Amino acid sequence: MRIEVNGTPRDIAASTVADALSELGWGDARVATALNGDFLPAASRATHPLRDGDRLEVLAPMQGG
Amino acid sequence: MRDFYGVTLPNALLLGTAQYPSPSVLQDAFRASGAGVATVSLRREAGQGQAFWSLIRDLGVRILPNTAGCHSAREAVTTARMAREVFETDWIKLEVIGHADTLQPDPFGLLEAATILCAEGFHVFPYTTEDQVLAARLLDAGCKVLMPWGAPIGSGLGLNNRHGLRMLRAAFPDVPMVIDAGLGLPSHATEAMEMGFDAVLLNSAVAQAGDPVAMARAFAFAVQAGALARDADPMGVRDMGAPSTPLIGRAWL
Numbered sequence: 426m427r428i429e430v431n432g433t434p435r436d437i438a439a440s441t442v443a444d445a446l447s448e449l450g451w452g453d454a455r456v457a458t459a460l461n462g463d464f465l466p467a468a469s470r471a472t473h474p475l476r477d478g479d480r481l482e483v484l485a486p487m488q489g490g
Numbered sequence: 491m492r493d494f495y496g497v498t499l500p501n502a503l504l505l506g507t508a509q510y511p512s513p514s515v516l517q518d519a520f521r522a523s524g525a526g527v528a529t530v531s532l533r534r535e536a537g538q539g540q541a542f543w544s545l546i547r548d549l550g551v552r553i554l555p556n557t558a559g560c561h562s563a564r565e566a567v568t569t570a571r572m573a574r575e576v577f578e579t580d581w582i583k584l585e586v587i588g589h590a591d592t593l594q595p596d597p598f599g600l601l602e603a604a605t606i607l608c609a610e611g612f613h614v615f616p617y618t619t620e621d622q623v624l625a626a627r628l629l630d631a632g633c634k635v636l637m638p639w640g641a642p643i644g645s646g647l648g649l650n651n652r653h654g655l656r657m658l659r660a661a662f663p664d665v666p667m668v669i670d671a672g673l674g675l676p677s678h679a680t681e682a683m684e685m686g687f688d689a690v691l692l693n694s695a696v697a698q699a700g701d702p703v704a705m706a707r708a709f710a711f712a713v714q715a716g717a718l719a720r721d722a723d724p725m726g727v728r729d730m731g732a733p734s735t736p737l738i739g740r741a742w743l
Binding site for chain 1: 510529564
């Protein structure tokens with residue numbers, strides 16, 4: 426299916442957010458996720474299904490003031 | 491030193507982590523400042539997030555994630571929830587920006603987001619203005635700390651509205667307050683502390699200095715001087731001169 430990851434269209438085989446993160450190389454990374462604009466806790470990633478056209482945001486620690 | 495949500499800080503500085511010339515300068519500046527709190531953000535993972543996380547962890551200071559760049563309560567609330575999970579802290583520096591040029595807080599969005607986040611158990615540090623009514627509403631919402639701006643973020647102007655800040659300080663004498671944003675010089679920080687504020691939050695003033703490490707040290711002295719002066723009960727101000735040398739015993743020449 427095709428989803429949008431951090432604003433970029435990606436074709437992925439995974440059907441859950443947890444599997445998608447692994448497929449994208451962020452399986453062990455310290456990241457937070459939001460799906461279609463809503464926070465998706467890490468504990469829900471394995472059970473939350475992905476659908477075609479979903480918007481996934483994957484955020485990481487960054488410098489800030 | 492007043493406590494912030496039950497935490498007493500080692501000094502009156504909270505320091506940002508952005509815009510340093512290199513990671514090692516950031517680390518050295520933190521050590522020089524003695525700051526016990528580092529502000530950080532969340533951004534789309536593009537390959538540097540994991541290294542930055544280990545650098546921040548190694549600083550050994552408390553983390554204060556921000557919601558910088560959020561222009562609505564919804565964005566800020568979602569960002570705060572994500573930050574709580576990533577940084578493993580309930581602390582959140584709540585920014586809801588209302589104007590793209592001045593980066594002035596949106597008071598309505600700020601109050602809306604603060605109300606939601608306080609109810610969810612966050613320890614909210616709201617980036618606000620010197621507005622007393624807004625301050626009262628934020629306290630009613632559950633905020634235990636206020637962070638009024640000195641001047642627009644990144645401007646280096648110092649304390650733009652001394653009268654308003656003094657009024658705010660006097661209106662809520664028991665609330666811990668941090669001057670957040672707009673400071674450019676150590677003298678600005680000293681003045682904020684002399685006025686009775688409990689701490690200052692800086693980033694650009696240190697990171698954009700020619701020598702960030704020396705400037706971090708200067709700010710550490712500045713907040714210490716301001717706090718000492720405040721506790722020493724400064725003299726009153728008058729319009730006319732008053733001789734300090736005794737008039738009695740003056741020679742008839």
